[in-house]
Amino acid sequence: MTAVYEWVRNITYYMIFITVVGNLLADSKYEKYLRFFAGIILILLVLKPLTGSLRLDERIAYLFESISFQKEADDFKEKLWGMEDERLQRVMSTYEEAVAMDIRGMADTAGFSVRSVKVTIETDRDSPLYGHVTDLYMKLGRQKEENAAGGGWNAAGVSGGGTDSGPAEIQIEP
Structure with a gap:
């Protein structure tokens, strides 16, 4: 019991x-x-x-x-x-900033006044272009010596009062 x-x-x-x-x-x-x-x-x-x-x-x-x-x-x-996705996003953001700085440096070396640079890199892991630069936007001024003299070119390529016959040419390779 x-x-x-x-x-x-x-x-x-x-x-x-x-x-x-x-x-x-x-x-x-x-x-x-x-x-x-x-x-x-x-x-x-x-x-x-x-x-x-x-x-x-x-x-x-x-x-x-x-x-x-x-x-x-x-x-x-x-x-x-x-956390991995967040880390990858930070890496891609840093990569875009580094590419923008490199492009700014190349334009400065070529004698251009860089007003702004924006780089977009493909972040879709399934894309065949993953990690490649997909878009590049730059605003350039005229050569630095001419900017100091009051001339310059705006983003549309219109002269701002300089005596040069046209904008200088930059070659961009993919």
């Missing part, structure tokens, strides 16, 4: 424990897993007098831990991919 009382007491304590845990669980994304495994363990508790020697509760506990671990690993993997 004491075995029956102990059996009922274990079931009652378990139900109280699961109710408390369910109420304390702040994140509801684990609630369905908790209810699933709580139900399985409750079934094992109810059937324990018949299956006491099979150690099913230990096997179920092991399965619960392994599934919980897998879920946490998947969440961690998603966070890692998010």
Whole structure:
């Protein structure tokens, strides 16, 4: 008779424990897993007098831990991919800035006054042009010596009062 009382007491304590845990669980994304495994363990508790020697509760506990671990690993993997995408975006941004500085330096070396440079690099990993410069926008002025004298060319190539016959030529190779 004491075995029956102990059996009922274990079931009652378990139900109280699961109710408390369910109420304390702040994140509801684990609630369905908790209810699933709580139900399985409750079934094992109810059937324990018949299956006491099979150690099913230990096997179920092991399965619960392994599934919980897998879920946490998947969440961690998603966070890692998010951080990788953010890092890649920063690398591409730095790459665009470096290319813009190189182009500015080449134009300065050729004797042009660079007003602005904007470089766009393909960031789609599936594209065959991934990592290549896809767009380049530059605003150039006339040669530096002539800018100091008051002349210059605007972005549309219209003279600003200099005596030169036309804009100098820059060759851009892909």
